Amino acid sequence: MSIELLLQKKGPKISKYIYGQFSEHLGHGIYGGLYVGEDSDIPNVNGMRRDVVAALKAIHVPVLRWPGGLFADTYHWQDGIGSKATRKKIVNTNWGDVTEDNSFGTHEYFELLRQLGADAYINANIGSGTVQEMAEWVEYMTMAGESPMSKLRQENGRQEPWPLKFFGIGNESWGGGGNMRPTYYADVYRQYQTFLPQYDKDQPIYKVACGPNEDDYNWTDNVMKIAGKYLDALSLHYYTIPTNDWQHKGSATDFPEAQWDATMSQTQQMDELITRHTTIMDKYDPDHKVDLIVDEWGTWYDVTENTNPGFLQQQNTIRDAMVAAINLNIFQKHADRVHMTNIAQMVNVLQAMILTDGAKMLKTPTYYVFDMYQKHMDAELISGIGAVPENVSYTASQKDGELTISVVNYDAYEANQLDFTGIQAYQTIQTATILTAQAMDAHNTFEEPDVVQEVAYTGATLSQAGLQLKLPAKSVVTITLK
């Protein structure tokens, strides 16, 4: 089958923030995974693991959402500033009832961002916090001149304000974030955003409202109707659960073939969700001033045996790589509305990029997909005409005189082929990589960390007729032409 790429048709810019990440105070998502403290034996810079930061820098994480998730609505930011010896120890009631010593707080978060080169996306506490608490946190982070909170920040060792790019008002306010009804939430949102201080008029903070859970179209309708003119983005949450049953989600590694297929079809619902939610948004916002973001997505399985059920630790296989590629293709297709997404979660939690165990670290198959897709960041989306084989999806973009095409063949057994035409402007293959594996549950372990990794791809033929790609079963391919 063949796709004609329409290189002359101007497409939307694919925001780099589509490749965003999420890290919550949950299990070893932060403590142990990213942050080990300055006194740790694990090599670190200001408490951040050197190995993990180096791996994440290589995929150019553009933005990191923090501190939750559900944790955000129990988080009181003043607990996480000042001397670590005297910071309040709290109980993380959402995630395992473990004691949280607050040694990773606002200063540590911005230090991590500095090391990663990522932008900030902070989620406020509107579930158990107050408007004043939120306003003071923003004052603490962003006020350059003299004020009570900027003075406190300076006393804690930080002179200059930090750049706060994205700010979420509410997380899952329809559920664990307050069990609100959409009309009530929309008014709460309006109130909170009124008192969100914007000290830097040149770079206003981008305001994100809590959006729908999966297919709750009524939520989107009400929030857009009541609060639509006060927000920059509405955030959708959708997790891929192979069994579609929260009580028995299925194993990350030990799963039957039927669950491979179910995972692929569950995850593709993202396309319909985005399409239908944006259709509702269009009704209230025909000029597309409000973005849709997907600030939690990814696979969610039963936790790894003998781990704390509240820590959401799971393995990551070639199946997860398929899920990552399918979703990234969907997000790029909707680049005119989808400005940011944040896969849940960056390290050690759910569909992670990286797993750690003490001083050990491994990169997951999902990590490699994010690595392979980097050239699409901030590129122009290229659309195409033609049919793709069953179980294949692709995306294409152009930037700096290069054409990058990514294709996923998520068929568990059958190889496929996909050809691209209309690309005479490109003469040579610049780079080509593939991620694939034989077994449906192939994954990396601390003992064998390189079982699944991207390697050079030799299945491409570029000629006057176009580009021909041979796609093994269970593979992701990215090719860049010049």
Ligand code: AHR
């Ligand atoms: O990502 C884990 C949890 O999933 C988040 O804390 C919550 O927002 C969602 O339910």
